[in-house]
Amino acid sequence: RVVKKLDRYLESAIQNIEDDRKVTRELLDDVIGYLSKAEERHREVGAIAAKYVETLQRSNEQLVKVSTIIHKQQMGDTGLSDGDKADIFDMLQEKEEAK
Numbered sequence: 001r002v003v004k005k006l007d008r009y010l011e012s013a014i015q016n017i018e019d020d021r022k023v024t025r026e027l028l029d030d031v032i033g034y035l036s037k038a039e040e041r042h043r044e045v046g047a048i049a050a051k052y053v054e055t056l057q058r059s060n061e062q063l064v065k066v067s068t069i070i071h072k073q074q075m076g077d078t079g080l081s082d083g084d085k086a087d088i089f090d091m092l093q094e095k096e097e098a099k
Contacts, residue, residue: 006073013066013091017059020094024059028052062091 031049035041065087072084 006069009088009092010066010070013062013088016091016094017062017066021056021059024052024055028056062087066091 028049031045031052034045035049065084069084069088
């Protein structure tokens with residue numbers, strides 16, 4: 001029962017991460033296209049591009065956390081540490097705040 005609930009939360013977290021990565025990648029591609037038109041545009045939107053890259057890095061960290069939790073689960077450790085629970089909660093919360 002707990003494992004099924006965990007699976008559902010992990011699936012939701014992974015879907016959120018994938019959705020966020022897709023949108024961020026599209027936005028970053030737009031910025032890259034805009035930047036390629038003229039050198040002076042780097043000053044204009046460089047900080048925005050950095051934020052998009054930061055978002056992608058954060059999603060990489062989330063994927064590592066989810067992978068660790070799944071690995072623990074597959075090894076028979078169905079108990080979640082307080083850190084695991086906080087990580088899952090944070091991932092789901094970030095998605096809700098982004099809406």
